[in-house]
Every structure is written in structure tokens, then in C-alpha cells.
Amino acid sequence: DTAVSQTPKYLVTQMGNDKSIKCEQNLGHDTMYWYKQDSKKFLKIMFSYNNKELIINETVPNRFSPKSPDKAHLNLHINSLELGDSAVYFCASSQGLAGGLGQYFGPGTRLTVT
Amino acid sequence: AQSVAQPEDQVNVAEGNPLTVKCTYSVSGNPYLFWYVQYPNRGLQFLLKYITGDNLVKGSYGFEAEFNKSQTSFHLKKPSALVSDSALYFCAVREGTGGGNKLTFGTGTQLKVEL
Numbered sequence: 047d048t049a050v051s052q053t054p055k056y057l058v059t060q061m062g063n064d065k066s067i068k069c070e071q072n073l074g075h076d077t078m079y080w081y082k083q084d085s086k087k088f089l090k091i092m093f094s095y096n097n098k099e100l101i102i103n104e105t106v107p108n109r110f111s112p113k114s115p116d117k118a119h120l121n122l123h124i125n126s127l128e129l130g131d132s133a134v135y136f137c138a139s140s141q142g143l144a145g146g147l148g149q150y151f152g153p154g155t156r157l158t159v160t
Numbered sequence: 161a162q163s164v165a166q167p168e169d170q171v172n173v174a175e176g177n178p179l180t181v182k183c184t185y186s187v188s189g190n191p192y193l194f195w196y197v198q199y200p201n202r203g204l205q206f207l208l209k210y211i212t213g214d215n216l217v218k219g220s221y222g223f224e225a226e227f228n229k230s231q232t233s234f235h236l237k238k239p240s241a242l243v244s245d246s247a248l249y250f251c252a253v254r255e256g257t258g259g260g261n262k263l264t265f266g267t268g269t270q271l272k273v274e275l
Contacts, residue, residue: 050203077261087248089204089265102262136203140261148194149263151203 049073050152052137058158059127066123067155069137077101078120079138079149080112089136095120096142124157132159162187164253166266173241173273181236181269183251193234194252194263195225204250210234221245241273 050071059065071078079102080092094102095114109125120137137152163186173179185191192211196204208219215227225236236249251266 087198087268089250089268091262091264094261138204142261148206148209149261150206151196153203154201 050137050139050150052135052152052155054155055153056156056158058160060160061127061129063127064123064125065127065157066121067135067137067157069120069122069152071118071137071139071150071152073139073141073150075139075141075150076117077140077142078114078117079140080120080122081136081138081151083134083136083154085133093120093122127157127159129159132157162191162253162255162262162264164251164264164266166249166251166269168269169267170270170272173271175243175273175275176240179236179238179241179245179271179273181249181251181271183234183236183266184232185234185251185253186232187253187255189255191234192254193225193227195219195223195234195236196250196252196265198248198250198268200247207236207249241271243273243275246271246273 053068077096079094083089092106093112098114111123114120134154134156136154138149140149165184194209195207198204208217210217210227218224223238248268248270250268252263254263
């Protein structure tokens, strides 16, 4: 069974469109994250939710809006897509805010904006 | 602010030889330190962590890392490299208290193990 899953795995879309990426974890964790990995493999956190509450909100354009309907899901909606949004987006989860057990990552969603 | 430096973009090693992937960090307070590995077109996999206790921590796939507080380093090591270890390795740090479990990742080191 996949611990952290993301859909879709690949997403190709045109500039100006709105798209969503979904993430689900079956580990029973209470904290979930979205990361962006650029073409140089640099990995940066975007958002984090703990028990459906937003706790980390990095400097991200407000075109990006996370939504956590429950502890097992964290979706990412992107409005008015731009070329610079092309990247791989990773979802992750962990138990608690202490982070002592590390974070578990999904397989990633490769977003290509044309 | 917390930060991580991985000074080598790529490390090449022959199979069977020991390998070291370097990482230095900067945090205020006590650090939580992690190593992750990323295989091509895959997500990151957790390898090992240092929270407290013994400075030498052992992780998955025969990897280990040594926490050195005076040098603010957390280098990843393996006594005998395998071709299958070839991947992208990330060091990450967070402050031990507060911070909402915000991990800061290094820029990654590509490990290439050759026959």
C-alpha cells in the first residue's frame, strides 16, 4: 500500500489555466506538507498543515492555495498558471510538529506549463 | 534562520570503496538533522536522523552519519559503496523546538558509484 500518494503524476497544461494536485496519506499522520522542486533539484517548502490548520506558509504567490479537508488529505490548487510554475511538487507527511521521525514523501507531480 | 550547505554537487566513487557526502548546517538552538535520498523520478526517501544521543547514527541501506557539533557537520558515510547507491542525496535541518517542523534542505549531492 502506498503511504503517501499524489495524483496526477504528470500534469501538462497551458498558461492561465487553473489546476489541482491531490495528496493522500494512509500513515495516520497529523501533519502534511507541500514542497516545490525546481529544475535544479532545489527543494523548498511551500505549506504545512497540522490537524487541518495551516502552520507554515512560505513566500508563495497567492495563486497557490492549499486545502486540507481532513488530516489524511492536503490538496494544492493553482490559479492562473505561469511558466515559472513548472516544477515537481512533492507532498509529504509526518507525525506531530516535533518531526523527530522524519517526513514521508509522495512520488511527486511533474507540472509542465506551456 | 536555519540553513544547510552541501558543498559538493557530485561525488564519484568506485564500487566497494568508502563514500562520504558532506553536509554542514546552521541553526539557533539544537538541530534536528536528516538525510534523504532521491532516486530518478521518485520522491525522497528517509535515510536517517540525528535528534539527540550518540553522535554516530545508523540508517537504512548501510548508511551512517556522524554529528559533529563543534564543526556543525553531519556527513553521510558508507563503508563500501554499491552501484545501486547512485542517487541524489539531500541533507536537511530544522530547529529542535518550535518552527512547525519546517525542514530546510541542502541543494543536494549527486552520488555516482562506478564499477
